[in-house]
Amino acid sequence: MTTAPSVCVYCGSRNGSDPAYVAAAEALGTMLARRGWRLVYGAGDVGLMGTVARATQAAGGNTFGVIPEGLFAREVGKRDLSTFIVTETMHERKKVMYMNADAIVVLPGGAGTLDEFFEVLTWRQIGLHEKPIFVINTNGYWNKLNELLNTITQQGFADNTLHDFVSFVNDIKYLEEDLEKLL
Template sequence: MTTHSVCVFCGSRSGQDPAYRAGAEALGEIIAERGWRLVYGAGDIGLMGAVANSCQMAGGDTFGVIPTHLLKWEVGKTDLSRFIVTENMHERKKVMFMNCDALVVLPGGAGSLDEFFEVLTWRQLGLHQKPIIILNINGFWSPLVALVDHVIEQGFAESTLREFFHVVDDVAGATEVLDATFS
């Protein structure tokens, strides 16, 4: 019986640093070992495929959500515990968000940035209290954190914005935040 669900936002590519893929695989394994459900973008390529395959290999429950127009591009992974096809990207993000208890952001591109900023904005507006964890593998997200700090310093957001997400350097750090959240 799955007790908690972790939504993972990440790239449909693996990136240049092998540590990104290793982190995705380790996170997928931890999600399965803890008995949590993986909620993710349903792709079978890049970090998306790595986190899902790792979770599945460890016996985990997987819930994938993909829009129709990305079924071929992201190689929709149809062997998941649950596989949902949406009409568009907005619906994908909504279904992923509504089916999770916490969010982890692995390295990724524009789509991962979009997903992060949408859930961060919703948190800022008081629409949810779910933890948002940035997995800053080898400093990948350090420029993003610096940008958020800059936005605050320049008066475009309250300093509390920085309190709405956790920045951790490795999967162990993400696991600590998730364990504390779910205990």
């Protein structure tokens, strides 16, 4: 029996200042459910995390959430998920999310989102996995991140192959088309 693909989503525990970020999270959750792809995420019910999970659930999708004990109150652990896991540490959370995903998607977010992104990018760079990594660049939110990656390679701190590991897309429609080819 083949299991449905799982997509790990890293995103903010806040909504951010642009309503387009919330709209992108809603569109992503709805698309994942429509395609039968499981959402793997940080199990919070706040910010973009909560938005993507509620959109996935509203469209009948499968949700897999992982939250560390220390963030349960702050991120309002969403207990009504298909699968709900509580870990002791953030590192365990990231590992469980990564291990249960076939692809990584990054929506707008803050320092935690960047931490998650750079960890899976580093793991990809050193050959620990070959999972695709997509950055949803809603209204140019991640333009500076793309510039930083360019600087890293231009200044000789990584090979140009670093760019092969990350796909920047501006819209959930393009993400869906790319994921369909890979999952």
